[in-house]
Amino acid sequence: MRVMFLAAEAVPFFKVGGLGDVVGSLPRALQALEPDWDIRLVLPLHDHLDRERFPLEPVAAFTVPHRNGPILAEAYTTAWDLPVYFISGAPILLESSVYAAHPSQDGPKYAYFSLAALELARTLGWMPDVLHAHDWHTAPAVYAVALRREHAPFWAHTRTVLTVHNLPYMGQGAGPALQAFGLPPAPDDSGLPEWARVLPLPLGLWAADAITTVSPTYAREILTPEHGCGLEAFLRARADRLTGILNGLDTTSWDPAQDPEVPHPFSPEDLSPREENRQALRDEVGLPHPAGRVPILGAVSRLTEQKGMDLLPAALSRLEAYPWQAVLLGAGDEEIATAWQALDKRYPERVKVILGYNPGLARRIYAGADMLLIPSRYEPCGLVQMMAMRYGCVPVAHETGGLADTVLDYDLAPRRSTGFLFPEATAKSLAFALRRAFAVFADPRRWRALQRRGMRRDFSWQASARAYAQLYRALAR
Numbered sequence: 001m002r003v004m005f006l007a008a009e010a011v012p013f014f015k016v017g018g019l020g021d022v023v024g025s026l027p028r029a030l031q032a033l034e035p036d037w038d039i040r041l042v043l044p045l046h047d048h049l050d051r052e053r054f055p056l057e058p059v060a061a062f063t064v065p066h067r068n069g070p071i072l073a074e075a076y077t078t079a080w081d082l083p084v085y086f087i088s089g090a091p092i093l094l095e096s097s098v099y100a101a102h103p104s105q106d107g108p109k110y111a112y113f114s115l116a117a118l119e120l121a122r123t124l125g126w127m128p129d130v131l132h133a134h135d136w137h138t139a140p141a142v143y144a145v146a147l148r149r150e151h152a153p154f155w156a157h158t159r160t161v162l163t164v165h166n167l168p169y170m171g172q173g174a175g176p177a178l179q180a181f182g183l184p185p186a187p188d189d190s191g192l193p194e195w196a197r198v199l200p201l202p203l204g205l206w207a208a209d210a211i212t213t214v215s216p217t218y219a220r221e222i223l224t225p226e227h228g229c230g231l232e233a234f235l236r237a238r239a240d241r242l243t244g245i246l247n248g249l250d251t252t253s254w255d256p257a258q259d260p261e262v263p264h265p266f267s268p269e270d271l272s273p274r275e276e277n278r279q280a281l282r283d284e285v286g287l288p289h290p291a292g293r294v295p296i297l298g299a300v301s302r303l304t305e306q307k308g309m310d311l312l313p314a315a316l317s318r319l320e321a322y323p324w325q326a327v328l329l330g331a332g333d334e335e336i337a338t339a340w341q342a343l344d345k346r347y348p349e350r351v352k353v354i355l356g357y358n359p360g361l362a363r364r365i366y367a368g369a370d371m372l373l374i375p376s377r378y379e380p381c382g383l384v385q386m387m388a389m390r391y392g393c394v395p396v397a398h399e400t401g402g403l404a405d406t407v408l409d410y411d412l413a414p415r416r417s418t419g420f421l422f423p424e425a426t427a428k429s430l431a432f433a434l435r436r437a438f439a440v441f442a443d444p445r446r447w448r449a450l451q452r453r454g455m456r457r458d459f460s461w462q463a464s465a466r467a468y469a470q471l472y473r474a475l476a477r
């Protein structure tokens with residue numbers, strides 16, 4: 001089985017969010033499960049790749065057809081756990097970060113990347129049995145394979161899988177770029193609403209042999225008007241090819257017993273060093289050490305509408321009467337950042353806001369905070385709740401998407417529970433759940449048992465990698 005993975009980001013090369021975690025770990029998990037398979041990963045050569053750590057070797061040069069004339073592309077590789085290619089070329093150099101400030105500016109870059117990846121396979125004479133694309137950025141490759149299958153023998157046998165990590169991001173504004181690269185709008189009888197017929201993600205969904213999303217609950221939610229983003233009817237008609245496969249974690253990288261970023265290693269068997277991580281976290285961010293056992297609330301997030309982080313100021317203000325401290329780490333939307341900073345000003349002894357992208361601090365928050373706040377309005381899967389649980393930090397999360405699939409609520413099943421869920425993405429609902437969490441926190445024995453259950457849950461890729469392998473086999477048959 002030859003499998004080609006295509007994505008905008010993958011750890012350890014590039015990471016903006018969970019997509020990078022998933023695309024960095026799933027191919028390796030599949031390779032461990034199926035050592036004979038030939039699995040390769042193709043990424044754009046974003047400018048900020050650490051070339052000292054990953055020295056590049058050229059592997060191929062070719063051109064990608066464009067309305068204004070062919071564009072020269074170059075592919076490079078570097079030593080890694082499995083073959084990985086980086087594609088360069090003028091449209092990728094347009095933007096040095098993985099994503100432009102506004103998604104509508106990313107059309108040419110990712111239309112080019114998707115088609116260049118297909119040209120790379122052809123240049124190498126490497127015919128994939130399965131092309132597995134992720135999100136709108138690489139959906140044009142899925143569409144292009146479907147269009148080429150009929151007349152290009154090279155693509156006649158390739159089956160396509162498109163994984164939706166975030167449905168609202170459809171590649172809005174990329175229509176003209178697709179057309180400039182020779183990808184026409186979908187036909188009138190495609191079943192897609194008219195506005196969607198020029199957008200990368202809908203075109204990929206129309207063309208894909210299989211569609212997956214990153215949790216079973218989100219797979220159901222996108223069939224409803226609330227979460228379907230206008231594609232619910234179209235997706236319902238293709239529900240037979242849609243499955244939800246829960247993300248896993250790279251449990252070697254995410255292990256509190258051997259995480260170099262965590263000052264005091266610990267495990268579910270011996271939780272006591274975790275107390276030192278709590279104190280160290282306070283020192284690192286400048287929170288005072290209060291008398292008594294005061295819970296530290298954490299947040300680690302991209303600041304976007306999706307994540308509901310704008311609800312924190314109102315939720316925490318409702319809990320003024322309770323003792324708590326909070327460490328909030330986030331990057332993104334300025335309005336949300338400003339609201340967080342106002343909270344920090346209002347409660348200088350209680351709240352520390354750190355703006356920016358800081359992977360080391362993220363890990364120390366999971367290892368030192370007591371509760372992780374996750375008020376996402378929707379969440380296709382979510383990795384932060386799994387990371388938190390693995391590090392003994394108890395999630396307090398909105399019951400939606402993958403959060404509902406990975407966190408078991410305390411009141412629902414006290415002896416099996418791993419966190420607290422709340423039914424609505426509102427400040428009131430979050431504050432209510434936090435009150436329940438504070439009550440359990442007050443009893444150290446019950447709290448430790450809750451932490452241990454979360455830490456012992458199996459978040460590895462094993463089961464999910466098997467589900468993907470099965471899907472590939474069914475398609476390639």
Ligand code: ADP
Nearest residue numbers: 017018301302330331357358359362382383384
């Ligand atoms: P999403 O992909 O929607 O952002 P996930 O929960 O799937 O959400 O994954 C988020 C990933 O990004 C996690 O690995 C988390 O630790 C990391 N992350 C998010 N925000 C930050 C930040 N400000 N600094 C460092 N890491 C972050």
Ligand code: GLC
Nearest residue numbers: 018019165214380381382383
């Ligand atoms: C997206 C989603 C997140 C998911 C991640 C990896 O960024 O927002 O829920 O965990 O992709 O699949």
